[in-house]
Amino acid sequence: MSTVMADPEVSFAALRELQDAVREMGLSRARPSSVQTGCVNVLARPSSQCTVRCIICQFPGHRSSATQDADRNxxxxxxxxxxxxxxxxxxERILENIAMLQKESPEFHTALEQNVVTAEMQWDTQPQIVSGSTIVVILSRLSANYLKFQRFYTRLGPKLPKILIPHDIKRYQAMTESMDSYLLPNGYPNDTYVTMPTVQDLDSLR
Structure with a gap:
């Protein structure tokens, strides 16, 4: 079945960007984190392939020199x-593309509705090969990596307001609320999600 799109060129570019994001999840294609870009998936590669991991936040690609003071900051x-x-x-960038394709591509919309997410997908040891169209494969790989991101992020718990500023957490919450509605409309599978502190909770966590 062919995909009908309101703006084929823009939609093709969005789908290509999603495809490139999935391709970067290969062992040799993930880009290094960069201060300039502000838009890099540092969790693209399997954890077993990351030789540098921070002992503070556990995110790969750097070693922090952070220390805790007397107030545990x-x-x-x-x-x-x-x-x-x-x-x-x-x-956030992936979300923009998904939101646009969901509106303009019936095929993408259907694939989103039929996308199956399981708790096992959060682990790099879970086989990443799925059968189906290119869109089905893209959504499956993105869903798995999204669960991985949430696993890394939420397990930081009380450390987050020590590392991030309130604006960062607001960005995370806004992105998560929207992304969940697309990739996880039925909620998170068991053992994958921890409730995050809200901005109002920050003072009590300091």
Whole structure:
């Protein structure tokens, strides 16, 4: 069945960007985190392939020199914040493309409705090969990596307001609310999601 799109060129570009994002999840294609871009999936590669991992935030690609002061606040945690916000920026960009394709492509809309997400997908050991159209494969791989991101992010718990600023957490919450509505309309599978502190909770976590 052919896909009918309101703007074929724009929709093709959006689908290509999603395809490139999935391709970067291959062992040799993930891009390094960059201060300049603000939009890099630092969790693209399987964890077993990451030789550098931060002991503070556990995100790969950097080693933070952060230390805790007497009030248990982190100092010099900028590398952690960059890694986390870069990944939030990546998912914000993915969200823009998914939202547009969901409206303009009946095939993409149907694939979203039929997308199956399981708890096992959050682990790199889960086989990533699925059968189906290109769109089905793209959505499956993105869903798996999205669960991985949520697993990394939410397990930081009380560390988050020590590393991020309130604006960062607002960005995360806005992105998550929208992305969940597309990839996880029926909620998170068991053992994949931890409730995040809201901006109003920050003072109590400091």
């Amino acid at each position: 982190y100092t010099n945690a900028s590398a952690c914040r960059i890694a986390i916000t870069n990944t939030i920026g990546f998912w």
